[in-house]
Amino acid sequence: MQKLYMGATAVVTIAGSLVLASCSNEDPIVESDVTVQYAAQVNGADFTCGQIYTGIGTGGDDYAVNDFRLYVHDAYIYDGAKNQQYPVELNQDGVWQYENVALLDFEDGCTTGTAETNTVLAGKVTAPASVDLADTQVCFTVGVPEDKNHLNVNDVDAVVSPLNDSTLYWAWKIGYKYVRIDGVADPSGAANAFVLHLGAQGCPMTGEMTATPKSACTVPNTFQACIANFDIENDVIAVDPAFVFEGNDVTSNHGAKPGCMSFIDDNDCEEIMPRLGLDYAYGRVSGTESTYTGGQRLFSKQ
Amino acid sequence: MSGFSYSTRSLYLLLSIMSAALLSACSGGDGTPAEVDAAAEVDEAAVMSALFGECGSGQPVELPCGFPLPREHADNPLSLEKVELGRLLFYDRNMSFNQTQSCADCHLQEHAFTDALKLSVGSQGDPHPRNAMSMTNVVYNATFNWANNQVVNLQDQALAVVMNDDPVELGWAGHEEEILGRLKAPSDADYAGTSFAGGAPDYPQLFAAAFPDEAEPVSLATTMKAFAAFGSIMISGDSEYDKANRDEPNNMSDSARRGQELFFSERLECFHCHGGFNFTDSVDHEGSTFTHATFHNNALYNIDGDGDGIGDGLYPEDNHGLRVFTLDPADEGKFRVPTLRNIALTAPYMHDGSIATLDEVIDHYSRGGRLIEEGPYAGDGSLSPYNTSGFINGFVITDEERLDLIAFFESLTDWDFVCRDQLSDPFGIIQKHAMCP
Numbered sequence: 001m002q003k004l005y006m007g008a009t010a011v012v013t014i015a016g017s018l019v020l021a022s023c024s025n026e027d028p029i030v031e032s033d034v035t036v037q038y039a040a041q042v043n044g045a046d047f048t049c050g051q052i053y054t055g056i057g058t059g060g061d062d063y064a065v066n067d068f069r070l071y072v073h074d075a076y077i078y079d080g081a082k083n084q085q086y087p088v089e090l091n092q093d094g095v096w097q098y099e100n101v102a103l104l105d106f107e108d109g110c111t112t113g114t115a116e117t118n119t120v121l122a123g124k125v126t127a128p129a130s131v132d133l134a135d136t137q138v139c140f141t142v143g144v145p146e147d148k149n150h151l152n153v154n155d156v157d158a159v160v161s162p163l164n165d166s167t168l169y170w171a172w173k174i175g176y177k178y179v180r181i182d183g184v185a186d187p188s189g190a191a192n193a194f195v196l197h198l199g200a201q202g203c204p205m206t207g208e209m210t211a212t213p214k215s216a217c218t219v220p221n222t223f224q225a226c227i228a229n230f231d232i233e234n235d236v237i238a239v240d241p242a243f244v245f246e247g248n249d250v251t252s253n254h255g256a257k258p259g260c261m262s263f264i265d266d267n268d269c270e271e272i273m274p275r276l277g278l279d280y281a282y283g284r285v286s287g288t289e290s291t292y293t294g295g296q297r298l299f300s301k302q
Numbered sequence: 303m304s305g306f307s308y309s310t311r312s313l314y315l316l317l318s319i320m321s322a323a324l325l326s327a328c329s330g331g332d333g334t335p336a337e338v339d340a341a342a343e344v345d346e347a348a349v350m351s352a353l354f355g356e357c358g359s360g361q362p363v364e365l366p367c368g369f370p371l372p373r374e375h376a377d378n379p380l381s382l383e384k385v386e387l388g389r390l391l392f393y394d395r396n397m398s399f400n401q402t403q404s405c406a407d408c409h410l411q412e413h414a415f416t417d418a419l420k421l422s423v424g425s426q427g428d429p430h431p432r433n434a435m436s437m438t439n440v441v442y443n444a445t446f447n448w449a450n451n452q453v454v455n456l457q458d459q460a461l462a463v464v465m466n467d468d469p470v471e472l473g474w475a476g477h478e479e480e481i482l483g484r485l486k487a488p489s490d491a492d493y494a495g496t497s498f499a500g501g502a503p504d505y506p507q508l509f510a511a512a513f514p515d516e517a518e519p520v521s522l523a524t525t526m527k528a529f530a531a532f533g534s535i536m537i538s539g540d541s542e543y544d545k546a547n548r549d550e551p552n553n554m555s556d557s558a559r560r561g562q563e564l565f566f567s568e569r570l571e572c573f574h575c576h577g578g579f580n581f582t583d584s585v586d587h588e589g590s591t592f593t594h595a596t597f598h599n600n601a602l603y604n605i606d607g608d609g610d611g612i613g614d615g616l617y618p619e620d621n622h623g624l625r626v627f628t629l630d631p632a633d634e635g636k637f638r639v640p641t642l643r644n645i646a647l648t649a650p651y652m653h654d655g656s657i658a659t660l661d662e663v664i665d666h667y668s669r670g671g672r673l674i675e676e677g678p679y680a681g682d683g684s685l686s687p688y689n690t691s692g693f694i695n696g697f698v699i700t701d702e703e704r705l706d707l708i709a710f711f712e713s714l715t716d717w718d719f720v721c722r723d724q725l726s727d728p729f730g731i732i733q734k735h736a737m738c739p
Binding site for chain 2: 112165166167169171201202203205218219255256257261263264265266282283285286
């Protein structure tokens with residue numbers, strides 16, 4: 001490796017990494033292009049629009065998925081040895097990624113979505129060279145951050161892709177659907193619509209519906225997922241709702257909404273929320289709290 | 303002098319002299335000291351409204367005498383062009399994705415802009431969990447919908463309705479480009495069978511005239527603003543009660559006058575929630591200094607949630623009211639107080655249409671809360687832990703007094719509003735009330 005001096009402006013690019021000047025060349029800061037790959041699955045099988053999957057929920061029922069999209073933000077690499085976080089700075093591509101928010105879109109049309117898909121987070125990590133991107137922990141937060149969750153979707157100049165999709169916005173209630181997984185359970189029989197729409201609750205009254213509330217929503221309903229021992233280049237993060245629905249009878253609905261849409265008094269949310277690492281205490285009216293304590297189940301290393 | 307002097311015949315003339323009209327409305331008219339004041343008042347008057355004025359002012363839209371000036375949205379100063387465009391859009395069934403339903407189909411003029419259904423139905427057949435609200439005086443609403451503390455202006459309300467996908471109402475979510483495309487390039491075929499069969503409305507020109515400062519006049523934002531503009535002129539304040547109240551010639555019966563006394567009595571207490579110029583405490587106007595975004599629990603349900611045989615004040619699962627937004631159990635069953643204007647035309651009643659007639663509404667309040675004896679919604683509303691306002695305690699009322707009270711409610715019908723041409727269907731499809739001339 002070429003020896004670098006303090007203040008040097010010349011840099012050398014090695015294998016896609018940018019080696020920056022540092023006080024010492026023992027552990028130089030390196031900027032690396034990273035692509036975090038996701039793969040949508042349903043009960044372990046690759047996801048395809050309309051395909052019927054088996055073994056879903058407490059009844060082991062058939063389930064066809066018609067929409068499968070979610071927002072993530074503030075992804076980072078965590079190095080345990082250094083106890084340091086290194087953000088993944090997303091490439092601003094004008095389509096899927098905007099500032100620190102990205103839309104993962106696993107469906108290629110289905111019923112409500114678009115033909116285009118996006119299964120990666122693409123960006124840059126700036127970290128010491130000793131941080132091993134082949135064996136690290138990747139973390140990200142599911143949802144839209146508060147400062148972007150209440151945009152004026154009427155204003156096309158204020159709302160940029162991927163935050164301009166009206167099928168992912170709760171127009172009558174502030175905020176975005178962070179996760180939209182739509183499906184039909186037992187399609188040839190009960191044909192029960194069973195969906196997961198995750199979003200913020202308890203958002204305070206503003207002077208305007210499409211304005212940032214004066215105080216944060218009391219139930220942001222964002223959740224973090226971390227994947228340990230992850231090889232950024234070669235590993236893939238599986239996204240699978242089957243594990244989130246494992247405590248539910250998906251062939252029937254136990255609340256005013258089909259499946260769980262995050263609102264109060266929806267007993268279908270009792271088993272789903274804890275499996276996203278969330279607490280449904282805010283919404284409990286006459287349901288029973290789940291005994292599940294295993295943390296989020298939507299993401300795992302494939 | 304009552305009501306409106308809004309004339310489409312003079313629409314363009316009024317527009318061209320609008321700024322002059324504002325000046326003359328403020329000045330003394332004889333060019334002396336008042337004129338000096340008028341100059342200072344011009345800026346203030348100019349930002350008040352280009353559309354509304356008090357009765358006798360000569361403004362394009364004269365308010366009923368005694369009504370306050372509505373609050374206009376800073377982003378959507380109203381104009382006659384926006385209003386006329388909004389009227390077309392409101393009645394245009396191409397404003398639903400599947401081209402079967404318009405705003406008007408749930409907000410029919412003959413029912414004071416509701417639909418006479420217990421629960422409304424969307425363009426794709428989805429049932430709505432709630433009863434359509436009358437659009438009488440919506441421009442004065444502090445909040446919109448039955449129990450939503452987050453929608454506070456008409457253009458946001460329009461957006462919420464068109465984009466709603468649970469249930470699907472007009473079905474815009476995911477389809478707004480296609481629907482706006484119908485406005486950017488209207489197709490004559492889409493207007494077959496209407497009074498525009500000879501040629502679709504010239505929406506590009508209408509939008510350009512209504513939104514002259516927009517580089518792209520046809521957009522999601524401008525369409526919502528046009529809807530809001532039309533909604534803003536649905537103002538009703540010339541019922542027989544109003545005329546009597548202003549000492550004008552009227553047909554308010556003695557029975558209705560006795561009913562009025564009952565309504566405003568401390569025995570019945572109706573006016574505590576249904577008071578003020580719009581017969582609701584949830585109002586906002588240009589002169590409002592405090593926010594009156596109020597919601598009340600009127601003791602319709604008291605469901606036992608934990609099975610101990612004692613009502614917990616719960617409402618059915620799809621209609622918890624304001625609690626859905628605030629998450630506060632104390633907001634269980636709280637709903638916005640609707641106006642009682644034109645109430646005789648807007649049955650069935652309550653947020654879920656669960657009370658069919660005015661007589662049954664009186665039963666409800668005279669009892670002090672509804673008793674549902676059996677079924678999943680069983681409970682006694684009069685014993686609800688959330689019935690704490692102190693104003694729903696029940697009252698004694700004789701049969702004759704009931705008739706008087708109902709006569710009073712009927713005296714709140716404003717036939718000028720219900721039959722007003724400027725609020726009717728420009729496409730000639732939806733008919734006015736049979737009683738209209």
